[in-house]
Amino acid sequence: MHFKANVHAKLSDVVLQGNLKNAKGKFVTRRAEAIRDLDDFEGTRDAAAAIRNKVIDNMDLWLETFERKALDTGAKVLWAKDGVEVCRLVIEIAKRHGVTKVTKSKSMLSEEAGLNHALEAAGIQPVETDLGEYILQVDNNEPPSHIIAPAVHKSLDEVADLFHKVHGTPRKTDIPALTREAREVLRAHFLSAEMGLSGGNFLVAETGSVALVTNEGNGRMVTTMPKVHVVITGIEKVIPTLEDLSTLMRLLPRSATGQSISNYFSILTGVKKPEEHDGPEHLYFVLVDSGRADVVGSDFHAMLRCIRCGACMNHCPVYQTIGGHAYGWVYPGPMGSVLTPLYAGLENSIDLPHAATLCNQCGIVCPVKIPLPDLLRKLREKQTEHGLRPLTERIGLRLWAWVAQHPKLYALGARVGARYLKWLAGDTDRIRLLPTAPEWTLGRDFPAPQGKTFRELYAARRSATPRT
Amino acid sequence: MSSRDDILGRVRASLHRNAGNAAAAREEIVAALGSRTQGPKPAIDADPHALLERFRLKSETQSSTVDIVAQESEVPAAVARYLAAMNLPKSAVAWASLAALDWGGAGLQVETRGARDADLVGITGCFCAVAETGTLMMCSSPDTPAAVSLLPETHIAIVRASRILPCMEDAWNLARQELGSLPRAVNFISGPSRTGDIEQTIVLGAHGPYRVHLVIVED
Ligand code: SF4
Numbered sequence: 001m002h003f004k005a006n007v008h009a010k011l012s013d014v015v016l017q018g019n020l021k022n023a024k025g026k027f028v029t030r031r032a033e034a035i036r037d038l039d040d041f042e043g044t045r046d047a048a049a050a051i052r053n054k055v056i057d058n059m060d061l062w063l064e065t066f067e068r069k070a071l072d073t074g075a076k077v078l079w080a081k082d083g084v085e086v087c088r089l090v091i092e093i094a095k096r097h098g099v100t101k102v103t104k105s106k107s108m109l110s111e112e113a114g115l116n117h118a119l120e121a122a123g124i125q126p127v128e129t130d131l132g133e134y135i136l137q138v139d140n141n142e143p144p145s146h147i148i149a150p151a152v153h154k155s156l157d158e159v160a161d162l163f164h165k166v167h168g169t170p171r172k173t174d175i176p177a178l179t180r181e182a183r184e185v186l187r188a189h190f191l192s193a194e195m196g197l198s199g200g201n202f203l204v205a206e207t208g209s210v211a212l213v214t215n216e217g218n219g220r221m222v223t224t225m226p227k228v229h230v231v232i233t234g235i236e237k238v239i240p241t242l243e244d245l246s247t248l249m250r251l252l253p254r255s256a257t258g259q260s261i262s263n264y265f266s267i268l269t270g271v272k273k274p275e276e277h278d279g280p281e282h283l284y285f286v287l288v289d290s291g292r293a294d295v296v297g298s299d300f301h302a303m304l305r306c307i308r309c310g311a312c313m314n315h316c317p318v319y320q321t322i323g324g325h326a327y328g329w330v331y332p333g334p335m336g337s338v339l340t341p342l343y344a345g346l347e348n349s350i351d352l353p354h355a356a357t358l359c360n361q362c363g364i365v366c367p368v369k370i371p372l373p374d375l376l377r378k379l380r381e382k383q384t385e386h387g388l389r390p391l392t393e394r395i396g397l398r399l400w401a402w403v404a405q406h407p408k409l410y411a412l413g414a415r416v417g418a419r420y421l422k423w424l425a426g427d428t429d430r431i432r433l434l435p436t437a438p439e440w441t442l443g444r445d446f447p448a449p450q451g452k453t454f455r456e457l458y459a460a461r462r463s464a465t466p467r468t
Numbered sequence: 469m470s471s472r473d474d475i476l477g478r479v480r481a482s483l484h485r486n487a488g489n490a491a492a493a494r495e496e497i498v499a500a501l502g503s504r505t506q507g508p509k510p511a512i513d514a515d516p517h518a519l520l521e522r523f524r525l526k527s528e529t530q531s532s533t534v535d536i537v538a539q540e541s542e543v544p545a546a547v548a549r550y551l552a553a554m555n556l557p558k559s560a561v562a563w564a565s566l567a568a569l570d571w572g573g574a575g576l577q578v579e580t581r582g583a584r585d586a587d588l589v590g591i592t593g594c595f596c597a598v599a600e601t602g603t604l605m606m607c608s609s610p611d612t613p614a615a616v617s618l619l620p621e622t623h624i625a626i627v628r629a630s631r632i633l634p635c636m637e638d639a640w641n642l643a644r645q646e647l648g649s650l651p652r653a654v655n656f657i658s659g660p661s662r663t664g665d666i667e668q669t670i671v672l673g674a675h676g677p678y679r680v681h682l683v684i685v686e687d
Contacts, residue, residue, distance in 0.1 A: 022668075023667075038510065048507070054496075058496065059479050060479040060480045060485060061490065061494060063476065064476070065501075080471060081474060085471060130665070131674060132665035135665065149664070149668065150665070151666070152668070154666075155667065175671055176671050183674065183675060191585055205497075205501070206504075207650050215661065215662050215664075216663045216665075216674035216675050217674055220614070220618050220655065221618065221675055221676075224614050224653070225615070241500065241501060241504045241505075243504045243506045243507070244507070246635070246637050250507075260600075260601050263530075263659055263676075264656070266656070268654075269649075269651070269653075270652055272652060273610070276613065277581070277583075278583075278608075278613050279614065287475075289471075289475045289478075293475050293478040297483050297484075298482070
């Protein structure tokens with residue numbers, strides 16, 4: 001994951017920069033309005049965080065409770081340690097039921113596992129049905145750049161070109177017409193797929209149900225029409241009761257898209273009864289670890305509260321500037337900068353904990369009060385503890401620490417440094433190019449110090465004011 | 469070792485699980501499932517007229533259209549009126565639970581069965597409705613199949629005013645009281661299906677209905 005290289009490419013991508021600018025205001029204003037409309041937003045946030053903590057603090061027992069309930073309803077519960085096992089289990093289920101086509105409603109876990117590739121390799125056709133995910137799938141399986149709006153980095157023009165090419169229809173730039181075109185293509189898939197695959201926003205322990213939040217209705221389609229429904233979800237998704245579900249639902253759509261409730265909110269429990277007209281005959285839960293079990297009880301356990309609303313990235317100045325792809329894995333933005341090192345390895349994502357200004361916009365908007373900047377800072381500490389930072393940085397910091405412990409030397413260094421910088425600035429108050437750190441002045445000027453150091457000024461002031 | 473045992477084993481180790489703290493935690497779980505504590509809820513006037521008014525207002529914000537009739541026998545005529553005004557076909561699929569209404573008398577051909585792709589209009593009732601957000605609660609059963617509110621481009625739902633409740637929490641309590649356990653599918657529906665996936669422009673009619681029309685019966 002070459003974050004820095006990605007960033008350079010994304011910053012100079014004119015189309016992407018335009019699309020990002022176009023998107024950024026909308027999420028923020030819609031959320032702000034929706035929050036204002038809720039009577040006790042802060043109280044609801046506290047309650048939501050408490051609900052999530054309650055389960056994380058006893059996750060083993062809550063998982064067992066959910067599992068027992070789900071089995072009672074006629075569902076099957078499977079467990080996967082990692083993405084490889086997710087793929088193996090899903091393909092086994094598909095083979096058992098003679099499945100040739102799978103319609104998919106958005107599942108981040110299936111992205112984590114690279115499930116589409118595995119299905120294709122096994123001769124099973126995966127069809128993404130969320131409009132954004134569909135756009136990406138037909139565009140050479142491009143990865144999503146946002147967890148709620150996967151194709152937010154694409155412009156209308158790009159979608160128009162793509163549909164014209166892929167569907168062989170006349171090019172159109174009318175958004176409703178493009179949407180109808182996708183609807184018609186996908187409707188045929190919904191009706192012919194033998195298996196539907198979804199993520200799960202929550203698992204309800206009280207009833208053994210999965211709760212799904214969607215607007216397009218594709219989540220309902222994939223869980224209503226095919227004879228097999230597979231839910232792939234992380235082990236951290238369990239919540240206790242339906243009442244808790246209602247509390248969390250007051251926050252999730254508001255934080256994600258600024259809606260007071262999503263168009264569809266489905267709570268699915270067990271399988272179709274023989275006399276019923278629709279619904280799956282087989283329901284499987286695949287509960288996935290992929291690094292989550294090791295986060296339980298660690299310094300980062302608060303991250304498991306995440307309800308994947310995307311508010312943190314919508315409000316992040318770094319995300320808004322570089323887009324989601326630069327983060328290099330499934331989860332972008334501040335939540336991704338925490339999750340990727342935890343799930344994919346601290347050593348594989350050396351720059352991500354630093355891809356933040358620590359301005360705490362993310363922490364302020366997070367509906368379950370995850371202290372994202374604190375977690376990023378802790379990850380930086382871990383990198384240092386494990387000697388994962390680059391050699392030059394480590395030597396530099398050690399040198400600085402040594403100088404800082406020698407006041408005389410420090411004072412001398414500061415004096416020389418300040419004079420040098422002032423000389424560099426010439427008769428202006430800014431430095432256009434720092435010879436020692438040219439990257440720093442690439443996009444901005446460095447303010448020149450005003451002659452004297454703090455210590456010099458302080459000493460002068462002390463001798464000028466008589467002591468009492 | 470199975471993956472289940474491996475995963476749960478690691479979670480247990482992280483939580484320093486032992487017999488003592490397990491017993492205490494189990495009690496907490498039983499208590500949480502028994503008490504069903506509610507979180508903060510918005511203040512909603514529970515007076516029937518206020519509930520109806522809020523439900524109507526919120527439904528319209530969700531892009532549903534609303535008609536109000538005085539009694540159930542007026543429903544077929546109201547539905548026929550809407551279909552004519554919108555220039556929509558006069559044939560529809562409906563829940564079996566609505567078979568007793570005189571659809572033919574209003575000039576409509578209504579079949580009560582599961583929905584098919586070709587159906588253009590779907591007529592349903594609802595289990596109850598939630599005034600907080602302008603939401604219908606649908607509970608699936610042989611007589612109330614889920615696809616009728618999903619496959620057709622137009623969804624018409626009949627809502628009895630006495631079944632409009634303040635919050636989702638009230639809907640759960642009613643379901644527990646009347647149904648005992650949850651049906652296979654509970655669908656909360658708030659307006660027509662939509663997407664904002666192309667340039668954040670909201671478009672009505674993604675994979676589900678393009679329009680949702682509510683006929684509220686003041687009973
Ligand atoms: S970290 Fe918080 S704000 Fe970000 S996606 Fe998760 S819940 Fe939403």
